[in-house]
Amino acid sequence: MSTISMAELPVLQFEDKIVETVDKNPVVVVIGETGSGKSTQLSQILHRRGYTKSGCIAVTQPRRVAAVTVSSTERFVANRRVSEELNVPLGDEVGYAIRFEDRTSEKTIIKYLTDGVLLRESLSNPELSQYSVIILDEAHERSLNTDVLLGLMKRLIKLRASNLKVLVTSATLDGEKVSRFFSDCPILNVPGKLFPVEIHHSSERPKSYIDACLNKALDIHTQEPEGDVLIFMTGQDDIEKLVSRLEERIQRLEEGSCMDAVIYPLHGSLPPELQIRVFSPPPPNCRRFIVSTNIAETSLTVDGVVYVIDPGFVKQRQYNPSTGMYSLDVVQISKVQANQRAGRAGRTRPGKCYRLYSSVAYKDDLLDATIPEIQRSSLAGSILYLKSLDLSDINILKFDFLDPPSFEALEDALKQLYLIDAIDDKGSITSLGRTMAELPLEPSLSRTLLEANECGCLSQSLTVAAMLSAETTLLISQSKSADKKRKHTPSNLPDGSGLGDHIQFLQIFELWHETDYNTGWCKENNLQVRGMKFVKDVRKQLCQIIQKIAKGPMDVKTSKRRREDQDYRSLRKALCSGYGNQLAERMLRHNGYKTLGFKSQLVQVHPSSVLRTDEEGMFPNYVIYHELIATTRPYMRNVCAVEMPWVRPVFAKLQNLNVSKLSGGANQSHEEVQPENADVRKDDGGGNAAPAQPAEDRDSKILAARERYLARRGQANK
DNA sequence: GAGCACTGC
Structure with a gap:
């Protein structure tokens, strides 16, 4: 429940500036921190200023509100609020659409939807002609679908230059990059409403994160005034260990020496009834410790948190296209994530964040932004989707992504699609x-x-x-x-x-x-x-x-x-x-x-x-x-x-696989597979984009793989 | 005896 009234929302002070900028530019990047009101107000501002006369406004979100937290009519927090402020019933002028549930009508002019749903809509209506404005909210989270949408938007604004406005909201650290992607479009900064958070860095990395978290948590409990503590761990195992050791140590504290404490684990595989415990306020004179995975970083917001302990790690799933194998690795978080975690301490009053790494490590070791999902996933589904859109003006390998996937990943997707008959030997759907x-x-x-x-x-x-x-x-x-x-x-x-x-x-x-x-x-x-x-x-x-x-x-x-x-x-x-x-x-x-x-x-x-x-x-x-x-x-x-014998047909296809044909031409050279407008993005500074492999290298790899396959096939036939 | 972080159409 938000206590900020409309007039206080920072974004409203910028109304004229926002409208003026949107009027003059097809794409605008909005950097709006937590509490700026961007998710609820941008759509209303543009509605007030006439942008819904020629179509409706779409606001996409990377995810719906966590299922454990809401009743059936609050799929997006922003959505409910907007319908209240406009004083219209939800599902009429203001509606939403998520998988399995479309609450929109003919009257709908502001529509909240997941980016996956917008992609589905785009399948049957590639120009998304019903929308006059598309707001990609939380684009800095860089979900796979957001990245596909960003590429489609870039294309769409050329096709619909006269009647489409696109707003992309992003984080401080990568707003510049998004702006460069959209031909140096303007960036608007809207301040947030977070309370100040004091950041404390450790001088060095601890030997054991669990021990370090344990000690830091006890320090807070014995020395700091009331306020809940949120601790970020990488997975269920570490959470359970820390919870039990913390329970034990707190019990051993002298009775009456400090306030009571309750300790809650929080992770996705916890049954819902245990997850929602973190939403009920603690008994009086009792401090809550919430030991959580990444789920508390963006998906679930726990009220009352004043202290955050951040060891700086996260478990991340990544796909290796050369082996077809996923791995689940513990990796360092990015600066964007570190800031997001720290921000969890400042939602209700000024807070403190204890990072278990040095400020030098923050500056030098952490990536600015998390490697986007599109560079960590198998792309077969996304490529098939793009192929089915029939974008006749572009080659799929030249599709303009904000962070292009490696050539290897695209090639892997094409091979997979070919083997299951989704594309033919020339790469056509x-x-x-x-x-x-x-x-x-x-x-x-x-x-x-x-x-x-x-x-x-x-x-x-x-x-x-x-x-x-x-x-x-x-x-x-x-x-x-x-x-x-x-x-x-x-x-x-x-x-x-x-x-x-x-x-x-x-x-x-x-x-x-x-x-x-x-x-x-x-x-x-x-x-x-x-x-x-x-x-x-x-x-x-x-x-x-x-x-x-x-x-x-x-x-x-x-x-x-x-x-x-x-x-x-x-x-x-x-x-x-x-x-x-x-x-x-x-x-x-x-x-x-x-x-x-x-x-x-x-x-x-x-x-x-x-x-x-x-x-x-x-x-x-x-x-x-x-x-x-x-x-x-x-x-x-x-x-x-x-x-x-059931698999033989696929094997026969494997044998005839010619991957250079699949990717759009036998003579395709390495340069040709760079995205269009490569000039605009040469110095995107991200360094995350994996370089394309030289063609000779690829071909020899494929030849070798084919030989190995033929050898195996000989054995299998015996 | 080894283990899955989190989303979503």
Whole structure:
């Protein structure tokens, strides 16, 4: 609940300046710190000044409000506030659209939406002609979708120069860069409403972060006046360790020597009822310690925090396109993140932030901004999306990104798309690819769905795709101690008939379906109710889209498994069409696997898998995997037993792969794949953009990979 | 006995 009245919002003092700048320029960067009111006021200012006469105003956000915090009518904080201030019912003049929920009407003139939803709209209306203004809010968070949108906006303002205004809100540290991207457009600075935060740096890095956090927390508790403490850790493990040690040390403090304390862990896999504890105020004369992952950096705002302890690390997922493997690494945070964390101490009154690193380290070691997601992800989905837009004036490899992904990452995406028939051997999108782009799924799953439709197991594949979309949010996480207790009470959940995790996902959902989607059943089986409901929603949405594509009813009904397909052969075959490039072959005498994709690697089945071994203790000869993830070792996560002949068609395509053709021309040289307008961005100073590889190097790599593949294929055929 | 940070169409 905000206590700042409208008149106090800093952004309003700049109204004339903002309107004048927007009038004269197609794109404006707005640097507005927390509390400036930019999310709620920019749209209203432009509405007041007539910008809604020719269309509506879109305000995009990278995410909706965390599901645990809100009632069903507050998907965006800003959204509710704007409708109140304009004194109109939500969903009329002011509406919102998120996945599964469109609360807009013909009357809507200001529309809040996630950037993913705007991308979907753009698919059916590439010029986004209904909008006169598009505000990309929180663009500094640089989500994958925001980056795609930034590129599309740059293009769109050329096409709609006369009737479109774009506003991009950003952080202090990278506003210049965004401005350069948009041909040096003006930057407006709007101050925030945060209270001052005193920053204390350590003189050196501690040997143990947990110890250092522990000591700092106790110092605060014994020496500083009241106010809650927020501590940023990298993951559940460290959080649990710190929480238990902090509890122990605080108990040992002399009674009456300081106020009471409560300690709350906070991370995404915590059940909602434990997450919301941090929103209820503490009892009187009691200090709260919140030991949290990054979730408290942007997603959840905890009121009452006065002290922040920031060790300077975060766990980050990144994709390596040359191996097709994800890794989850602990990395240093960026300056933007460090400032965001510090700001969490100044929301209600002046605060303090203790950084467990030196000011020199802040200045010299930390990157200005976090490496954008687009440089850390597999791009198959985004590339397929862009291809389906039919931007005839641009080559996909020249698409103008604020931070271009590496050539390797683009090439990897093209190869993946080719192998699942989404693009042809010249790199043009196929009709299959167009259909795949309509589905809100990663391309490999879209492909599986379409194949399953041909094989008569569409319904099952819809379930698997939906379950995989929610997967990580399904199981309620157990702390280590609870895990030990559970060992003797084995799960009643089906085991995938030993065929692997995909099949288990299918069986779980079918069982839930038989209970008529009973929430008690979820709890009994240690499944997150929210996660399972999400699966149901995704499945429903996929059904609707599939039926729309097919222009008629399809067999999408969830049903008990049919007698004639006891071993799920059709489904597992269909999976091979989507995941043919993610096939692994077991080693001769042990349970390690080697992958048979572009680059062969030694990997293990993830310990959480339900894949079963045979009488001799061996796993199946071939499996397909959903993803490779390197944690302590390289693992295949979510595997499914398959048979070699099912994958042959994909292998035949691998053999004929000519990647230079896929990327738009056999003679394409290294220079040609630079983005358009490269001149504008030569000195973007980010240094994050990975350089494109020389063409000869690429070709020799591909040749070598092909030889290895042919050698393997010879063996496999024996 | 090893382990998944956080979002989203």
